[in-house]
Amino acid sequence: MSAFSEANFKGLNYESFRPHYPSSFYELLHKYVTTSKDGANADHAEKVIDLGCGTGISTYPLLNIANTVIGVDLSQRMVDTANDLIEERCKELQISPSRIKFITGDAETFIESSNDEIRKDGVDLITCAQCLHWFGSYPSFFKACHQLLKSGGTLAYWYYRDPIVVSISDYAKGNDTELISRINRLYLKYVYEDEAYLGPYWENPGRDILYNMYRDINKRIPEDLFTDNIIMTYVPKPGLYPGDEDLKLVKKDISIVDFVHYIETFSAYHSYKDKTGDTENILEKFKQEATRGTEIDVKDPILTIIWHTGYTFMKKK
Template identity: 40%
Template sequence: MATFSKTGFKTINYNSFRPRYPPSFYEILSNYSGNKIGNSLDIGCGTGIATYDLLNISDNVEGVDLSPSMIKTCNDLIKERCESLGISDFKRISFNVGDLDNLDTLTEGKYDLIVGAQCLHWSKNFDQLFKKIYKLLKPNGVFAYWYYVDPIVTNASGKNDLQTLEKAKQIYFKYMYDDENLVGPHWEQPGRSIIKNYYKEIDDKIPSMFKDVKINNYEVDLKNFKKPTEGEDLVLVKENINIDQLFNYVSTYSGLHNYLEANPESKVIEDYANELKSETGWTEDTSIDLVWNTGYTLVRK
C-alpha cells in the first residue's frame, strides 16, 4: 500500500485505466444485504472507483484511504462523478484520509454496509480488522470485500487461437512475475501473494461471529473458456479494446512503479509490448478482449 501513497504515484492514471465494477455486482451486494442501505463505508477506497457507485444502492457513502493523493483525487472528482450518476446532493458522499488498520475514528454501529475493494491484502492484521469491522456494523450489517488480478487476453481480433493466447499469457507472467530481473521481485509482499492466491489467507480468518458467509472465485481457463456469469461472479471484462489499453493498465501496477524507481532507465513496458507483438503477430490495430480473474466474499454481522 505504501507505493500508492508515494507522491510520485500517478493517481489520475490509476483512476483512468483501472477497470470499473459493473452494475451487476452492486446488484449482488444489494440483494445480499436485503435491507435498505442507509450508511456505507468504503475502506481503502483509492480513487473512489467503487465508492461513487455505492451511491446507487446506499443513501450516504464515506470513503477512507491511507493515501492523501488518492483522497485528493476523490474529492476533486465529487462534482463530476455525482453529476454523471444524476446525483445533485454532493453531501451524500465524503472522503477522508484513514488507514484500514486503524479505523478507530469511525463511529461504531453506524454502517449498514462496509466494503473493501481491491485492498484487504494490504492489511497487516486480519484478525484485528475483522473485529473492528464487526463493531462498526449495525446488527445484520454486511461486510463485502473483493479483488481482481491479472487480466487474461481471451480473444484477439475475433480469434481465440489457444496457442497464441497461451503465449500472450506466458509473456505477461514473465514480465510481471517470473523473471527475477523484471517486475516480479518488486511487488510488495505478502499482499501480492495473497491476491494471487484468491484471498484464501483472508477468508480463512473470517471469525465465527459473522454469519451467512458467501465466497465466490472466478478464474479464466483458456482451454475451456467460459465468460464470468452476471449475477453470480464479479464480472470484469473489456471487449474489443486497443492493445495499448492493456499496457496502460499494466502501467498502474505498484510493482511496476517500484521497479521503475529502482531502474529509472528501463523501458520495461516498451519491451513487454514489443515482445508480445513479435511473438503473437498482434499490432496496434489488433483488438483484444481482456477478462480478469476475480473473487468476492460477503459476510453478515
C-alpha cells in the same frame, strides 16, 4: 502499502486503466445487504464505509445501495484525485455531493476510532474493494468491523488479479491461438517470473494473499462474530465466461497499448521504476515482443481480457 501514496503515483491513470466493477455485482451486493434472515427486507441502507477507496472506483456505485457513503484511503494522492472528481461525477449521476465524502486515513485506525457521529447509529455496510490484502492484522480488523456494524450489517470484500487474454477479434484471425498464448506468457514473464522485471518488486504478504485469492483471509473469518458467509472465486479460461453469481470483470476491444497501461498501474511497476529508473523500458519491450512477426499494430483494439476475481460477503451475528 506505500507505492499508492508516493508523490509521483498517477491517480488519474489508475482511474482510467483499472477495471470498474459492473452494476450486476452491486446488484448482488444490494440484494445481500437488504435481505435479512427473518424476511424483513429493507429497500435501502443508510450508511456505507468504503475502506481503501482509492480514486472512488468502488465507492460511487455504493450510492445505489445507501444514502451516504464515506471513502477512506491511506494515500493522499488517491483521495485528492477522488475529491477532484466529486463535482463532475455527482453532476453526471445527478446526485447531491453531500451524499459522498472521501477522507485520508488508515482503514483500521478509522474503523477502530471512527467518530461518535459515525459510531452512534452504526454502519449498514463496510466494503473493501481490491485492498484488504494490504491491510495488517485480520483478527483485529474483523473485530473492529463487527463493532462498527449495525446488528445484521454486512462486511463485503472483493478483489481481482491477473487478467488473461481469452480471445482476439476477427481482424487478427489467423494469428489468434499463437497470439493469445504469446501475450499470456509474456504477462507472466514480465509481471512475476523474470527476476529482472516486476517479480521482485511485489510487496508481501499482500501480493501472495491476492495471488492465493484471499484463502488466507477467508480462513480467519471469526465464526462467533459473522454468519451467512458467501465466498465466490472465478478463474478465467479461454471459452469459460464468468456466470451470473461471479464478479464479472471483462474488457473487450482493448489494444496491447491499453493492456500495457494497465500494467503501469501496478504498485510493483511503480517500485520497479523508482528503484531501477527503468532504463530498459520494459513495457516498450513487452509491446515489441507481443507483436513481433505479425501485422498487428499495438494500437489495434483486438483483445478481450478477463480477470481472476472473487468476493466474500458476511453478516454481523
